[in-house]
Amino acid sequence: MSHLSASLPDLDRDLLIESDLWQSLEDLEAVIDRALAAGLAYVTKEEGIAFLPECELSLVFTDDAAIRTLNADHRGKDKATNVLSFPIDEEADPFGPMLGDIVFAYETVERESRDLGVEIRDHLTHLCLHGFLHLLGYDHIEPDEADKMESVEVAILAQLDLPNPYEGTVPLESLD
Template identity: 45%
Template sequence: MECDSWLGPLPDAEAFARETLSRAGTGADDAEVSVLFADDAFVRDLNARWRGQDKPTNVLSFPAAAAPAQQPRALGDIVLAYETVAREAQEAGKPFTHHAAHLLVHGFLHLLGYDHETEAEADDMEAREVRILETLDIPDPYAENTAIKQNRA
C-alpha cells in the first residue's frame, strides 16, 4: 500500500486483490504476484522510467524475470494508480471496486503474456477479462463504455 486513499473503497486491499486474482482461473495457481496500490504520482514516475511516458496510467504490469524451478513461480508486479482508477470509474458510471478488479485482471493477464497491440490480441484479451469478471459478478466493462479500453495508445 503506497497510497492510503485506497483504504476508503478497499479497507482490505490484500483480500480484494487475492480474491480477484484467484478467480482468474488461468492455470497460474502456483504463481506469486505482487500488487501495489499507489497514487498517480508514483505511477507517473514508473511510467516515465520504464515506458518513456511521462503521465499516470491506470495500471502497470512488470513481468518477473524467468527463474528456473522457483516455487512459487514469481509472475511479476501490478501497480494501480488511485486517482486515475477513481476518475475512470466515475466517468464510466461504474463502481470503483468493479473498475479496480477489472484493472487487476487486465494487469494479471499482461503478466501471463497477453497483450493488446493488435486488434486480434485486444479482442482476445478483452474476452478473457470479461469471462474472468463474470465469475466475480462484474458486468462486461466494455459493453457500454469504450473510453476505458486500457489506454491502448
C-alpha cells in the same frame, strides 16, 4: 497466502500500500484476492496455462505521481495511468515462482470508476485481472491480441457477476 483449491497452485501475493489514499477502500485485500482467485482459476482451466506449485506476485498501491514516474521511465509516457504490470517472464512455461509486479494509482482508478459510473471495487477488480493477464503475456497492442485479452477479461468478470467493461467502446481496429 490464498488457498484457491486443491487443483490450483497456491498464489502468494505481497501487498505494498505506498499511498494512504488506498486506506479508504477497507476491503482492498478481499477485492484483490477475489480477482486473483478467479483469474488464476480461469486461465488454468480454460486457457491451459500451467503454474509452478507456489507462485508469487507483488501488488503495489500508489498514487498518480509515482505511477507517472514509472510510466515515463518504463514506457516513455509521461502521464499517470491506472495500472502497470511488470512481468518477470511473460513467456514462461510453466509460470512461477515469481510472476511479477502490478502497480495501481489511486487517483486514476477512482476518477475512472466515477466517470464510468461503476463501484471502485468493480473497476479495481477489472484492473487487477488486466494486470494479472499482462504478467502472463496477454497484450492489447495488436487488434487480435486485444480481442483475445478482452474476451478473457470479460469471461472472468462474468464469472464474478460483473459487467463487460468494454461494451459500447470503440474497437481498437477502428481507431486511427
